[in-house]
Each structure stands twice: as C-alpha cells, then as structure tokens.
Amino acid sequence: MSLLAKAYAADGGAASSVTGGIEQIAIVGIFLLFFYFFIFRPQSKRAKEQKNLMSSLGKGDEVLTSGGLVGKIAKISADSDYIVLALNDQTSITIKKDYITAVLPKGTIQSL
Missing domain, CATH: 2.30.30 (SH3 type barrels.)
Structure with a gap:
C-alpha cells in the first residue's frame, strides 16, 4: 500500500508544478505588457514628437x-x-x- 500512496503523491506534485509554471509565465507576460504600455510606448511617442518638431522648424x-x-x-x-x-x-x-x-x-x- 505504501507503494501506491507514493505513486499518487508523485502524480499530484507533477500536476501542481505544471500549473505553477503556467502561472509564472502569465505573470512574466503581464509584466512585459505593463512595461510596454507604461514605459516603452510613451517614451517612443515623445521621441517621435520631438523629431517631428525638429524637422518642422x-x-x-x-x-x-x-x-x-x-x-x-x-x-x-x-x-x-x-x-x-x-x-x-x-x-x-x-x-x-x-x-x-x-x-x-x-x-x-x-x-x-
């Protein structure tokens, strides 16, 4: 019986590690989206406006x-x-x- 209990415990641990991996990937994806929309995109927009200003002088x-x-x-x-x-x-x-x-x-x- 102890062999069967160990087999079930091993399967349960593997399933939770896969779920944990997907959650970590989702968190990294959300962080990258946040970085793009709140840091990179506004900065590139300001640089583009400044470049247009310089060319229109x-x-x-x-x-x-x-x-x-x-x-x-x-x-x-x-x-x-x-x-x-x-x-x-x-x-x-x-x-x-x-x-x-x-x-x-x-x-x-x-x-x-």
Missing part, C-alpha cells in the same frame, strides 16, 4: 528653449544641428536644435 518661428529662453529663429544651419536664435534686436545666441522644447504661436514674443 523654420526661419522666423518663435520658440521656447529648455532653459526658458523665448526667441525667434534667425538662421538654421543646413549641415549642422545648430540654430541662431534672436532673443531681441541686439542679442542672438547659437544653440543646438535639441534644446528647443516648443514652437510658440506667432506674436507671442510681442505679447510678452
């Missing part, structure tokens, strides 16, 4: 930089990643395109 656009400067684009270098930004009539600076965070509506500088 033109001379005369009023922009806001990441440092808080507001100015008008005076010159865009075709071969480099730098632009000349006119802060007022006398002051202009050269910055990288990457530091532009937003394109402002026309007339924003005069309303300030």
Whole structure:
C-alpha cells in the first residue's frame, strides 16, 4: 500500500508544478505588457514628437528653449544641428536644435 500512496503523491506534485509554471509565465507576460504600455510606448511617442518638431522648424518661428529662453529663429544651419536664435534686436545666441522644447504661436514674443 505504501507503494501506491507514493505513486499518487508523485502524480499530484507533477500536476501542481505544471500549473505553477503556467502561472509564472502569465505573470512574466503581464509584466512585459505593463512595461510596454507604461514605459516603452510613451517614451517612443515623445521621441517621435520631438523629431517631428525638429524637422518642422523654420526661419522666423518663435520658440521656447529648455532653459526658458523665448526667441525667434534667425538662421538654421543646413549641415549642422545648430540654430541662431534672436532673443531681441541686439542679442542672438547659437544653440543646438535639441534644446528647443516648443514652437510658440506667432506674436507671442510681442505679447510678452
């Protein structure tokens, strides 16, 4: 009788280990879905929006930089990643395109 009891106990243990394996795979799958929808997808969406912003810049656009400067684009270098930004009539600076965070509506500088 003890041999039969051991045989039944071995089968029961094997069935629970298969169920445990499926549960672990499901948990990993849920974690990967969470990672994709809450981390990877929003980050790639922001990068795509920033790339579209950089390609749409033109001379005369009023922009806001990441440092808080507001100015008008005076010159865009075709071969480099730098632009000349006119802060007022006398002051202009050269910055990288990457530091532009937003394109402002026309007339924003005069309303300030």
